[in-house]
Amino acid sequence: MRRRISVLLVEDDEDDFIMTQALLSEIDEPKCDLTWAQSFEEGLSRLVDGSFDVCLLDYALGERTGMELLAQSATAGVEVPIIFLTGQDEHRLDVEATRLGAADYLVKSRIRADLLERSIRYALERARSLSALRLLNRELELTRDQAVRANQAKNDVLTAVSQTCRESLGTIVACNDALEARFAGRDAVAEGYAREVREACRTLERLLTDVLDMSPSASEAPVVQPRSLALAPFIQEVVAAVRPLVGHNDNTLEVSCADDIGAIETDPAHLRRVLLTLLANTCKFARRGRIHLSVTRRSEGGVDGVELAIRASGLWMTPAQLELLFASIPQADAGVAPRGAWTESGISGSRRVCRLLGGELFVETEGARRSVLRVWVPDRWAAGGEHRPS
Missing domain, CATH: 3.30.565.10 (Histidine kinase-like ATPase, C-terminal domain)
Known part of the structure; x- marks a missing residue:
């Protein structure tokens, strides 16, 4: 059995509430449970609570408007899909409601049960898609953060290893200098080996310098030093x-x-x-x-x-x-x-x-x-x- 849909109606006119209740009762599938919020403040509180599947929001709410409630609900992070209702067939309102995040826009005088059912069905499907997209974005952000931390850790290890290698290289150079001084003028073969070691050390030192130069923090931009x-x-x-x-x-x-x-x-x-x-x-x-x-x-x-x-x-x-x-x-x-x-x-x-x-x-x-x-x-x-x- 399909679950029932919880519908919140934010409407200050009782006649419109009764009309909406009648329209929802004509819908066979899905069955809808209607809750009526009669003021701007109550409607916003119910939306923030987030316990509804879909909201039907009227444009005129006493001294306030549905547009204001729509904007405030978006600021509050409300994820309930909202279908905007109005007695005015104005393109401007339609565009503004869509810009503020409304899932649909319906003119009261034209609402039929089948049209309302279709709008609710589409709003629910849109909400599921947005929810899946938000979940994917959160997973991507988590993956990115993990990659940043892993890269930073790798960078720290690379820097530490390079610096340790440089210290060891310094010891090799110092010992080689001492050996080269001892063999000077005494053993031409040993002197040749010592020179080769010295040149190899210089090459390694340059490479280690390049490695350290290419280990900036994650926030640094590419640097060319011509x-x-x-x-x-x-x-x-x-x-x-x-x-x-x-x-x-x-x-x-x-x-x-x-x-x-x-x-x-x-x-x-x-x-x-x-x-x-x-x-x-x-x-x-x-x-x-x-x-x-x-x-x-x-x-x-x-x-x-x-x-x-x-x-x-x-x-x-x-x-x-x-x-x-x-x-x-x-x-x-x-x-x-x-x-x-x-x-x-x-x-x-x-x-x-x-x-x-x-x-x-x-x-x-x-x-x-x-x-x-x-x-x-x-x-x-x-x-x-x-x-x-x-």
Whole structure:
């Protein structure tokens, strides 16, 4: 058996109450239980109580109006669907009632039992939909809050680990300096090893600095810190950092970068992270391949810039497959959007960084069996990314 519908009538005229009662009695399904509130104050109190399925609200309520009650009920957070009743057939009232949240608008002289039943049925269905939407919104807000807390916790851990690594790195550097001083002029081989350790420590220190720089609080906006970047030494640093990964899958790495290629104005930390991410992922998925990194000057959309292209002969995929594969690789996410948002995957995260720098990341294939990742950045960064090619 279907449950009965509880109906609240806010109406100061007894004749209209009797008429409404008669109309509701003609409705077979659903059966309605009518409660009559004879004043503005009583009607608002009953609505705030929230124990009704639907409300029929008259426009004229003595010195007050149904419009005022409608507005106040919305302010009070009333979720009971309200059907507005009036003796005036005015489009203006209809529009205003709808704007204030009324589920329907009926002219008293035209109300029939079937029309009233239809209006109540539609109002109830609308209320169920709105209730489901509110529930979904609350769940989404809860999920968002949980994600914010989780990202912040991850950011705190990342910062703590990075700082601990830096402290340990400082100890390694100090010990290596002491060993280098002891072996100076005595053991050329040991001196060579010490120099390699020193250079490796410097590379790790720069990477740790980049990690810490990319761990802002959730409320911070993306920050680009452009400065002049000499490309040849920069590429040497990146290659040195990624070189240990190259041989894991029997790959080889070749670099083409002219010593006189010059400098650009960009954010070195962001660009370094893009290249390290793409090179590391390429090394991971290429098998017995030749990975080639080329750095060339090239215009894009009429803007002068630099292209850093990664070609892998051992990574035979279409651009769509390449994007999908790299997108499945979780990256270090230092916080929530917008800065953390660009680290959600290899390709999409790196593309966000490139666009922030005014450039673009292209995923393509050359010929039948060679993939290419092309990073293009302008010679000079401009706020707002005006240089980004279309």
